[in-house]
Amino acid sequence: MIASFPFGWKEINTQAKSSDELQTIIPKYLIPGDIIGITSPAGNITLEEIRPAIQQMESWGLTINVGDSIGKRNFTFGGTDEERAEDFQKMLDNPSIRAVMCARGGYGFVRIVDQLNFDKFLKSPKWIIGFSDLTVLHSHLSNYGIASIHSKMCNSFPDDRSNAEPIQVETIFSIWKALTGDKMRYFARHNKKNRLGTAKGELIGGNLKTIESLAGSKSDLRTAGKLLFVEDTGEYLYSIDRMFWNLKRTGKLAQLNGLIIGGFKIKPDDPGEEFALSLYDIVLEKVKEYHYPVCFDFPVGHQKNNFALKCGIKHQVSVEQGLTTLKEL
Amino acid sequence: MQKTPRYLKPGDTIGITCPAGYMAAEKAQTCIDTLHQWGYTTKVGKTLGGSSENYFSGTDEERLDELQQMMDDNDLQAILFGRGGYGLGRIIDQINFRKFVKKPKWLIGFSDITILHAHIYSNHNIATIHSPMAAAFNDGGSENKYVLSLKDVLEGKKICYQCNSHDLNKRGEAIGELVGGNLTLLAHIVGASSDIKTKGRILFLEDTGEYLYNIDRMLFQLKRSKKLNKLAGLIIGGFTDMKDTERRFGKTVYEIIHDIVKDADYPVCFDFPVSHEQQNYALKIGAVYKLDVRKDCVTLEE
Numbered sequence: 001m002i003a004s005f006p007f008g009w010k011e012i013n014t015q016a017k018s019s020d021e022l023q024t025i026i027p028k029y030l031i032p033g034d035i036i037g038i039t040s041p042a043g044n045i046t047l048e049e050i051r052p053a054i055q056q057m058e059s060w061g062l063t064i065n066v067g068d069s070i071g072k073r074n075f076t077f078g079g080t081d082e083e084r085a086e087d088f089q090k091m092l093d094n095p096s097i098r099a100v101m102c103a104r105g106g107y108g109f110v111r112i113v114d115q116l117n118f119d120k121f122l123k124s125p126k127w128i129i130g131f132s133d134l135t136v137l138h139s140h141l142s143n144y145g146i147a148s149i150h151s152k153m154c155n156s157f158p159d160d161r162s163n164a165e166p167i168q169v170e171t172i173f174s175i176w177k178a179l180t181g182d183k184m185r186y187f188a189r190h191n192k193k194n195r196l197g198t199a200k201g202e203l204i205g206g207n208l209k210t211i212e213s214l215a216g217s218k219s220d221l222r223t224a225g226k227l228l229f230v231e232d233t234g235e236y237l238y239s240i241d242r243m244f245w246n247l248k249r250t251g252k253l254a255q256l257n258g259l260i261i262g263g264f265k266i267k268p269d270d271p272g273e274e275f276a277l278s279l280y281d282i283v284l285e286k287v288k289e290y291h292y293p294v295c296f297d298f299p300v301g302h303q304k305n306n307f308a309l310k311c312g313i314k315h316q317v318s319v320e321q322g323l324t325t326l327k328e329l
Numbered sequence: 330m331q332k333t334p335r336y337l338k339p340g341d342t343i344g345i346t347c348p349a350g351y352m353a354a355e356k357a358q359t360c361i362d363t364l365h366q367w368g369y370t371t372k373v374g375k376t377l378g379g380s381s382e383n384y385f386s387g388t389d390e391e392r393l394d395e396l397q398q399m400m401d402d403n404d405l406q407a408i409l410f411g412r413g414g415y416g417l418g419r420i421i422d423q424i425n426f427r428k429f430v431k432k433p434k435w436l437i438g439f440s441d442i443t444i445l446h447a448h449i450y451s452n453h454n455i456a457t458i459h460s461p462m463a464a465a466f467n468d469g470g471s472e473n474k475y476v477l478s479l480k481d482v483l484e485g486k487k488i489c490y491q492c493n494s495h496d497l498n499k500r501g502e503a504i505g506e507l508v509g510g511n512l513t514l515l516a517h518i519v520g521a522s523s524d525i526k527t528k529g530r531i532l533f534l535e536d537t538g539e540y541l542y543n544i545d546r547m548l549f550q551l552k553r554s555k556k557l558n559k560l561a562g563l564i565i566g567g568f569t570d571m572k573d574t575e576r577r578f579g580k581t582v583y584e585i586i587h588d589i590v591k592d593a594d595y596p597v598c599f600d601f602p603v604s605h606e607q608q609n610y611a612l613k614i615g616a617v618y619k620l621d622v623r624k625d626c627v628t629l630e631e
Contacts, residue, residue: 044576075579076542106576107542110549213546216519216554238384238415242517245418249521269384273350276383 024312027125029181032061034098037091039067040078042133043106053154085112092121103154105132135206140219151308178308188298188324193280197293199258203315205229212246224255231262231301237275259294263301293319332455334433336485339368341406344399346374347386349441350414354378360466393420401428411463413440443510448523460611479611489630497587501596503562503620509533516547528559535566537605541578562620563597567604596622
């Protein structure tokens with residue numbers, strides 16, 4: 001469904017009683033010939049490094065608009081805050097650009113999010129694509145009621161397409177399917193720690209550490225009635241435990257419809273500091289008093305099997321004996 | 330109105346428990362001996378040097394039970410936490426504060442204990458002590474002025490700390506209730522029931538072992554959740570053992586903090602002796618202090 005932009009959406013937003021009554025605005029899906037922008041609002045990246053992404057997207061029939069932040073570098077960042085914000089703002093405001101892919105994550109979007117003006121974007125929303133540090137953006141946009149795409153970014157496109165592994169080809173192609181309006185449908189192998197059940201709701205989520213860092217701000221993630229997915233990388237188990245306590249203690253787990261645990265690349269405990277709980281223990285103890293389905297090992301995260309997910313759009317998760325299915329409704 | 334537990338007098342008893350990470354009993358021995366020399370008796374819980382074989386000093390139930398018993402025990406006038414680490418947040422919502430609120434006692438510690446300080450300040454308005462814990466007494470530590478500052482605070486002496494000025498300091502004078510502790514924990518509790526109000530207060534922050542980008546992100550969280558805009562004053566303690574990414578952040582940790590509060594209209598001081606290192610004065614959270622950031626020195630006075 002392609003929703004048109006309802007007049008006075010802000011009023012609709014603030015008066016809505018529950019997320020169910022909120023109609024997420026879905027940007028226009030892409031067709032060959034459309035223009036996609038590439039910008040680097042967080043970490044720095046060179047033009048050379050995004051070449052494979054450019055070639056791949058050109059092969060889909062897209063025209064690429066390479067932003068000024070590509071190739072810029074200010075230490076770890078893709079330019080100064082001002083440069084990154086200016087580039088991102090141009091991408092948001094340029095009506096001919098129909099989608100914006102963030103070139104990579106790293107750290108830095110939160111430094112510029114409050115400097116961005118979303119007025120033009122809200123009048124004419126477009127797809128924004130990214131993950132990891134860009135979880136800030138997905139959460140921020142979901143509070144505006146705009147759908148966005150959580151997926152791999154330019155730095156994950158294989159250098160040599162002809163020699164790429166099938167999983168790389170498939171995950172990259174899932175971005176194109178998401179952008180062109182395919183109804184997404186994914187499967188995850190059964191994990192015996194899963195909590196079975198079926199649930200519907202808007203899909204939201206992203207990087208767990210980043211979600212924690214948004215608490216209390218206007219970009220804070222609202223989870224009631226939704227399907228929440230989380231992933232993280234390079235964190236100690238104790239830190240993951242603390243982050244799930246954060247979700248719980250800030251009320252983000254109590255009213256979920258379903259919980260999807262993606263990849264967690266766990267940093268090994270230091271010798272003598274072995275943590276008492278596994279990832280499964282950590283998650284399941286936080287949700288034991290709730291009754292929604294929970295699935296582990298979903299193919300999203302800092303890993304090869306990181307498929308494109310449409311944030312803000314209603315999905316159904318079916319966690320069944322043998323197989324988990326996530327499908328867009 | 331802020332409640333202040335009764336100050337200690339010789340013969341009073343201090344409970345020692347580990348509500349978070351594991352600590353071997355011998356590592357707390359100097360601390361216990363020193364507390365005896367100061368004229369106190371101690372009651373040592375089983376979580377110190379317990380039988381736990383993992384990260385924690387005991388199971389959640391064991392740690393909670395012991396903490397609860399000590400908080401409710403009328404024979405104890407203070408509880409000194411053996412160490413921090415991680416774990417108080419796992420049990421904090423199960424603590425029953427009813428008896429403690431009726432008859433408060435001093436709770437002493439820092440780092441992971443920040444969550445308890447904040448929780449008690451926000452929900453019960455009882456003063457607590459942010460200070461060195463048991464390990465700080467070792468290797469001659471019991472003689473240093475930072476550990477000795479705990480003795481003064483416990484005895485009810487009005488404290489006045491001084492430290493050197495720092496190039497990034499913003500001069501000025503502030504009076505307000507002192508709140509704060511470990512930045513990671515303070516960011517972690519934003520939006521939860523333990524969250525602190527900072528308006529009109531003097532906030533102090535310290536941290537250790539974090540990546541610079543993460544310090545930046547946590548400060549942005551405090552800023553974006555409006556914790557930094559109406560402070561009376563800001564005290565930046567030690568940010569020790571900072572880590573950087575392969576692509577360098579490009580600023581020192583104090584420059585990162587300075588950039589975020591440089592337009593603030595309140596006094597700010599850097600490198601105040603509150604940290605994970607030896608430099609760690611005892612501070613009463615919830616008590617009213619005067620912070621005076623001058624050209625040549627910084628004074629924090631109760």
